[in-house]
Amino acid sequence: MTTDHSSGLALTVSERDAELDDRLTEALVAFNSAATGAPDRGAFSIKVTDEAGELVGGLTARTWGGLCGIELLWVREDSRKDGWGSRILQAAEAEARRRGCDRLSTSTFTFQAPGFYHRHGFVETGRTPGVPGGHADVHLFKSLTDQPRLLDS
Secondary structure (H helix, E strand, O other), X not given: OEEEOXXXXXXOOOOOOHHHHHHHHHHHHHHHHHHHOOOEEEEEEEEEEOOOOOEEEEEEEXXXXXXXXXXXXXXXXXXXXXXXXXXXXXXXXXXXXXXXXXXXXXXXXXXXXXXXXXXXXOEEEXXXXXXXXXXXXXXXXXXXXXXXXXXXX
């Protein structure tokens, strides 16, 4: 911990703090809504489990101002060829529409799933270089207006 004795404030670096995440989200949502007039529609998640209750895959996202930002999407390796990623993504698109969203955004590393998102109608909007192994973080966007439904791939 570092303390600024002139102000009495303390700067602390620690492992991820769920309470801090909640407080920062609350503060930023309030700020963003006040600045834009766009209401926050909150976060949602989608989960797939097997017969034993074990996680097969899932997604987390946040909706605000007509945009659904997909934060995490993952499918267990032994289920990746069974179409679960497509079904999870389609469920997220349906929930985004239900919440009034007309567009989606996400990012994925070049060694993860850019091809998966491209097959589902996402377009690349940019890259952030510097990921280990010579990879990049690929930023993706999809409009939900007048989009044909895609088959599982």
